[in-house]
Amino acid sequence: MARIVMKFGGTSMAGTERIRRVANLVRKQAAGGNQVAVVVSAMAGETDRLVNFCREANPLYDPAEYDVVVASGEQVTSGLLALTLQSLGADARSWLGWQLPVRTVEAHAKARVEAIDADALTSAMEAGQIAVIPGFQGVSEDGRITTMGRGGSDTSAVAIAAAVKADRCDIYTDVDGVYTTDPRIVAKARKLKAVTYEEMLELASVGAKVLQTRSVGLAMKEGVRVQVLSSFVGDDAIPADELPGTMIVSEEEMNILVEKGEMERQHVTGIAHDKNEAKIILTRVPDKPGAVAHIFDPLAKAAINVDMIIQNVGRDKGETDVTFTVPQADLARAQALLEDKRDDIGFNRLITDSKIAKISVVGVGMKSHAGVASTMFKALADRGINIQAITTSEIKVSVLIDEDETELAVRVLHTAYGLDADDEAA
Numbered sequence: 001m002a003r004i005v006m007k008f009g010g011t012s013m014a015g016t017e018r019i020r021r022v023a024n025l026v027r028k029q030a031a032g033g034n035q036v037a038v039v040v041s042a043m044a045g046e047t048d049r050l051v052n053f054c055r056e057a058n059p060l061y062d063p064a065e066y067d068v069v070v071a072s073g074e075q076v077t078s079g080l081l082a083l084t085l086q087s088l089g090a091d092a093r094s095w096l097g098w099q100l101p102v103r104t105v106e107a108h109a110k111a112r113v114e115a116i117d118a119d120a121l122t123s124a125m126e127a128g129q130i131a132v133i134p135g136f137q138g139v140s141e142d143g144r145i146t147t148m149g150r151g152g153s154d155t156s157a158v159a160i161a162a163a164v165k166a167d168r169c170d171i172y173t174d175v176d177g178v179y180t181t182d183p184r185i186v187a188k189a190r191k192l193k194a195v196t197y198e199e200m201l202e203l204a205s206v207g208a209k210v211l212q213t214r215s216v217g218l219a220m221k222e223g224v225r226v227q228v229l230s231s232f233v234g235d236d237a238i239p240a241d242e243l244p245g246t247m248i249v250s251e252e253e254m255n256i257l258v259e260k261g262e263m264e265r266q267h268v269t270g271i272a273h274d275k276n277e278a279k280i281i282l283t284r285v286p287d288k289p290g291a292v293a294h295i296f297d298p299l300a301k302a303a304i305n306v307d308m309i310i311q312n313v314g315r316d317k318g319e320t321d322v323t324f325t326v327p328q329a330d331l332a333r334a335q336a337l338l339e340d341k342r343d344d345i346g347f348n349r350l351i352t353d354s355k356i357a358k359i360s361v362v363g364v365g366m367k368s369h370a371g372v373a374s375t376m377f378k379a380l381a382d383r384g385i386n387i388q389a390i391t392t393s394e395i396k397v398s399v400l401i402d403e404d405e406t407e408l409a410v411r412v413l414h415t416a417y418g419l420d421a422d423d424e425a426a
């Protein structure tokens with residue numbers, strides 16, 4: 001007997017017919033005496049619709065009221081799944097975020113799970129009841145509803161799995177695993193049997209939206225076994241317990257898989273893209289100690305995440321240009337803050353560009369192999385794709401390019417690193 005948390009994303013929950021298929025998968029997992037908790041997303045498109053209502057009601061919306069509105073999508077699907085399970089003869093009930101409760105801290109709209117009181121949940125599961133939990137939502141210290149940022153149901157599922165000490169957390173989505181890159185962009189993308197926590201964390205943080213970044217960090221910290229797999233399967237599909245999807249594993253487990261010949265060790269494991277950043281250039285900033293601090297201090301205070309930074313070589317007259325990226329959603333705020341500090345910073349012009357994309361290649365193999373970055377630069381240059389900025393970490397190289405060249409760049413790099421499905425491993 002195992003204890004399993006199953007999470008279903010928006011496409012899997014989109015409408016009565018799909019929910020019935022989900023209920024069948026849940027019932028199958030519960031058959032044979034397994035204890036099951038299910039975490040659900042809102043129906044596909046619903047959260048976007050609710051966010052738009054908030055914007056229309058008040059462009060400067062109060063995040064606490066935004067949470068009240070957007071958390072409702074998951075309330076609907078959790079109730080509907082419980083009803084559907086009941087109609088199939090299963091014992092099921094919904095547990096809303098405040099009922100468990102899922103305690104969260106920090107800001108509304110980007111709340112972080114602090115603790116989950118899982119006693120009631122585990123008792124219900126032990127008694128054979130299927131628990132259905134709306135993802136994405138929690139409750140703040142002062143008892144108000146919160147949400148965990150877009151894609152947050154993944155994090156809810158991992159947090160629940162950690163709280164009930166589940167044997168596995170299965171993330172059901174509309175693709176059958178984690179691929180070498182987004183399979184909707186590159187037809188030759190290859191499904192990975194396993195990927196390390198570290199690589200998945202990096203891939204998620206640079207734009208692979210198949211798992212929310214925080215869910216991977218939490219799984220790594222709590223040692224939750226996570227599988228990504230498809231809910232779009234027929235009755236004859238390989239059961240989830242036989243691990244048909246992609247497992248997120250530790251580096252030690254990966255080494256064992258490589259030794260057994262079940263995984264190949266590549267220099268690059270995956271490629272991701274992110275179109276949600278914007279570039280800011282400040283021209284003719286004084287080239288002296290403290291100048292850069294004047295730029296980034298107000299942004300940090302406003303909790304605006306700066307990603308790539310380039311300070312050009314000083315020109316004559318002790319001036320330099322500074323280029324950096326911020327999330328597109330924060331661009332207007334960043335611009336206003338910088339204009340406000342124009343005299344302190346002493347820049348000449350502020351230029352912005354939202355038509356950019358960040359392309360990243362990720363792989364633990366880079367730690368011990370030189371030349372990954374130069375392969376990237378050469379492959380892009382051969383196609384005439386211009387690189388506007390570069391950043392690296394131990395297991396990642398990212399470049400900033402023109403947004404229009406995103407798909408081409410991802411494809412070219414996928415081929416350059418020998419990741420295409422019909423290639424032999426590089």
Ligand code: ADP
Nearest residue numbers: 009010011173174178179181182184208209210
């Ligand atoms: P859900 O609604 O189930 O949470 P998401 O849309 O958030 O699903 O995430 C699944 C999507 O992630 C896939 O449809 C796919 O287009 C995208 N994706 C991006 N990068 C990858 C990748 N490397 N592997 C698999 N899917 C990816």
Ligand code: ASP
Nearest residue numbers: 041047136150151152153
């Ligand atoms: N419904 C939320 C969203 O669309 C949470 C999720 O699906 O994970 O972001």
Ligand code: MG
Nearest residue numbers: 009151209210
């Ligand atoms: Mg998602």
